[in-house]
Amino acid sequence: MTQTDIIDLPLRGISCGGCAARATRALAALPGVIEPNVNPMTRHAQLRLDGATLAQVQDALTRAGYPAELTTTRIKIEGMTCGACAARIQRALQSRPDIAEAQVNLATRAATISHAPSVGAEDLADMITRLGYPARPAGTDAAKAPVHDTEARTLRADALRAGLLTLPVFVLEMGGHAVPAFHHWLHGLVGHQKLWLVQMALTAAVLAGPGRRFFTTGIPALLRGAPEMNSLVALGAGTAFLFSSVVTLAPGLVPEASRHVWFEAAAVIATLILTGRYLEARARGKAGEAIRRLIALAPDQARLIRDGKSVLVPTASLRPGDLVLLQPGERVALDGTVTEGQGHIDESMLTGEPLPVLKSPGDKVTGGTLNGGSALTYRVEATGADTVLSRIVAMVESAQATRLPVQALVDRVTRIFVPVIIALSALTLALWLAFGPGLAEAVTAAVAVLIIACPCAMGLAVPVSVMVGSGRGAELGVLFRRGDALQKLASARVIGFDKTGTLTLGRPSVSGIWTRGLTEDHALALMAAAEAQSEHPLARAILHEAEARALSLPRATSVRAEAGRGLTAEVDGLSLLIGNETALTEAGIAAAPALMDQAEAVARAGATPVHLAINGRHVASLALSDRLRPDAKTTVAALRAMGLRVVMLSGDVPATAQAVGAELGLDEVKAGLSPQQKLQEIRAMGAGTVFVGDGINDAPALAAAETGLAIGSGTDIAIEAADAVLISGESAGVVRALRLSRAVMRNIRQNLFWAFAYNTALIPVAMGVLVPFGGPALSPMLGAGAMALSSVSVIGNALRLRRAG
Known part of the structure; x- marks a missing residue:
């Protein structure tokens, strides 16, 4: 790209001329932006770059x-064989402004x-192809065609x-060395010159045919x-072949003592490396089986109910609102x-939980x-990329494409590794x-050094x-979004x-009501009317109790919620405040002693008290009980056994939170926290902090924690803010996620150790450092075999993770 090329960028948040002016000033202040x-109308920025990068523009x-x-x-890329290939393509891409x-x-x-956005996918693919690596946009792949298999x-x-x-x-060549009688018979029958010519022709066929890719x-x-x-x-391989060809065709150019041929070395090198690449490709195919198994779960056809009859149609033709008949033993085609x-439906592919769920x-x-x-009938609600399965596949693919911070070290090494090896080979010669x-x-x-030092294992x-x-995480119900x-x-x-909803089931119920000056039903109806517009689990509990009592709800207006406190509303001309004790205090409302005594008693027992004030007067209190998740206690025990400190950060009243914390055996309980206070607590914990939550009010803490884990049954906002999602909604998923992450990092350390140790140990041997001490030299053929096996061993070690968790 030259300085005269204009970059056009759509911007978010531009709503007026002032916004546009601020954005323009921000860009103008960046050196290298011309x-x-x-434009506030089109909400687009246009600029030229002369030294600045698009990443710096986006940051500004x-x-x-x-x-x-x-x-x-x-973009899917062919022809990459080592970390140096990947690093080269990445550098070329990042060099574009x-x-x-x-x-x-x-x-x-x-x-x-x-x-x-002005850059097309085909343009990017063409650029990579011009570097020598055939590429195509990933969207052109067949949905279920495993590239590694091809x-x-x-x-x-x-x-x-x-x-x-x-x-x-x-x-x-080698048969004669192994069996001297065979050697003498063969040379007496044909002569060594003709044998060398046959070897040269066959080796040329290997290098020009299957081995041609190495040279092109x-x-x-x-x-x-x-x-x-x-x-x-x-x-x-080329050096071994050329040297042997000179010895065969023009022996006078080579000293008599050095007239040996290495055709078998050149041919075996190419064959072994091709075999190693085949084994590597097959192993990589196994590494990607998890995604393919997920994709294969979606049936190609479904039974659409049309005019009262079921008709077998392609799943791709279904639209939201269609009715689908689900026969016994069939898979659900789409979300609905x-x-x-x-x-009962088996959701183990989604949650990792073995027990079927009643629908x-x-x-x-x-x-x-x-x-x-x-047999069930269901109405389709999501198709294509909007389905849960498609979103899971997209998350897994995104996570698999992410470069871990530890990869930066490998990139620095592989970037200089091949030139260093060529220099060492020249030095060896x-x-x-x-x-x-x-x-x-x-x-x-020199050839042995070149062959033994492949950086494939390091790159993989x-x-x-x-x-x-x-x-494997997807199979266990743990989705790493990043x-x-x-x-x-x-x-x-x-x-x-x-x-609530994380250590507890998130399905609280009303276990007690106490009132002053009005009936229980009247207090409940007023509260339910105000809470009808809330998604909070406690609000749903109040609504369910009102429905169970068949209460008629009046209309609420001016409903305003304050996270971690409660809400205010106007109902039947009355001004309502519903919330915890802090909400009453901040509103300047005096708490009724009798009602507060009841509230403190239920809080000590582990229930959550909620108070109602009408026109500034405290008139009712409710007790909401939420059972612990069945696996919560074992989850906490397992985490502590893994050496972790387990803390609860809750917006609930301290007495309730302390009761739950004592039952679970937590290390520390912090309660009565607003979303902002949760955020401050997370930041104060420092590095190595994980937060697990499910609600909208947990989103800031999930984003602020070094790692945020969202309960999959929680809100979309919480899930979007998290680094990983526990689809099953079970707290035991936290233990699975931690065990898996530790297994992955342990596996990476093993791979890196063996990849680096392999090269550190064998390159000096290939150079011949042991020969002066009576040790062996390394044959190029053995080097080729060892090099091929190094990549296969790294992948084989990684495949052990399919049993992790």
């Missing part, structure tokens, strides 16, 4: 309060790019062809000054609400879940020529563990819980 102009606009609406595109952020993932073979089939065919061509070369990708990358793994293989019938008219059903033995027995041994050692160490771990939550959660030291 001619910024924000966000600080000003008008963030740009950037587009996120996912109209790209704010790019993450290239070696394990998923994909790039996630945040960019200006790649594995291609590599399998190439490895088999290479193996068939390499076998005669290997037998002709590796040599151009080397010439561009950006060598990668294919460059190492091309240099190693049961309209007829009653039966009746009015209950929600989720696409992909499995019906039991009863020079040292062996100076101090070794001959040219052949020098070439062998982190992303493949994240990929498998995120998929992949870096896996790393942060593993270092947790304090876990803060909300109470």
Whole structure:
């Protein structure tokens, strides 16, 4: 991009000329931004960049309060074989001024790019393709076509062809070394010159056919000054082949003592690396099985009820409002609400909980879940990307594409690794020529260094563990909305819980009413009328009690809620205040002693008191009881056994919260907190803090915690603010999430250790440092085998995470 190219960005929050002027000033103050102009009518910013980046522009606009609406595109990439490939593509993408952020993932073979809306997906794919890595927008993939399977089939065919061509070369050369009689018979029958010519022809077929990819990708990358793994293989195998060809065709150019051929080394290197890549691709396919299993849960057809009869139609043709018949044993096609019938549905794919859930008219059903033995009819409410299953798949894919902070170290190493290896190979050649027995041994050692030092294992160490771990989380009912939550959660030291709906079931009921100067039914009807517009669990409990008593509710007006306190409203000309004791105190209302005595008694027993004041007079108190989740006590015990400090941060009255805390065995209870105070408490806890909540008032704390875990049965706002979602709604999901995150990080550390240790140990051996002490040199063939196995072992180790949790 040149300075004359204009970047056009839609902005959020622009509502007037003043907003536009502030946004323009924010852009103008950023060095490297030329001619910024924000139009308040179109709500777009236009600017030129000369030194600044789009990421800096977005940061400036966000600080000003008008963030740009950037587009996120996912690109599938072929031909990446190591961390150096991924790092090179990422650097090229991030060098474009109209790209704010790019993450290239070696394990998923994909790039996630945040960019200006004017940039097309095809443009991005073309740019990557021009770098030497064929790319296409992810949206062009078939919905259920596993890319790794196609790649594995291609590599399998190439490895088999290479193996068939390499076998005669290997037998002709190595068979003679293993069986001297065979060697003498063969050379007496044919002669070594003709044998070398046969080996040269077969090896050329291997390198020009199945092994061609190493040269078509590796040599151009080397010439561009950006060598990668294919460059190492091309240099190693190519050098061995060329040296052997010179010995075969023009032996006079090589000293007699060095006239050895290494055709079998070149052919075996290509064959082993192709075999390793095939095994790696197959293993990566297993790493992505979790998403494919999720996608496969959605049936392709459903029974649409049309004119009173069921008609089998494609699921993609269904629309919201359609009625669908669900036969026994069938999977639910799309999200909806049961309209007829009653039966159990297995939701284990969604929640990780094994027990089927009873569904009746009015209950929600989720696409992909499995019906039991009863026929049900449901009305479709969500299709396409709006379904729960689609959102889960999108979350998992997003988490898998995320680069963990630990990846930064790997990127720095792989960026310089290949050039360093080429330099070490050249140094090895020079040292062996100076101090070794001959040219052949020098070439062998240099080739061994090139082949042994593949950075594939290092590049795969982190992303493949994240990929498998995120998929396993989805199977366990733990959705990591951001992949870096896996790393942060593993270092947790304090876990803060909300109470209502998190440690308790969130379904409180009225267990007592006390009044002064009016009947219980009258007080309840007034409170229910005001609470009818609230989504709070306590409000629902009051409404349910009013419905159970068949009370007629008057109309409420001027309803205003204050989070963590209560609400005010006008009902039948009366001014109502409903809330906790703090709300009464702040309103200057004197608490009735008799009612407060009752409230304190129920609070000590673990219930929540709610007070009613009419026209500034305290006239009634209710007791709302909410049972603990069945697994809450075992969850707290398990977390403490894992070495974590467990705290409850509640907006409930202190006596109630303390009673619950004592029953659960919590380390600390902080109660009577407003959402702002919860936020302050979270910030005061410092690093390693996790917060678990479910309500709208928990959203600030979830966002402020180092890791926020939202109960999946909670509100959308809480879920959006969290780093991970516990779909089942069970508090035991917190333990599963922590165990999984620790397992993933332990797995990553193992992968990185072995990847780095492998190269640290074997590169010096390949260079020949052990030879002066009587130790062995490393054959290029053994180096190729070890290199191929290193990547497969890293993936194999990561696949163990499929049993984690």
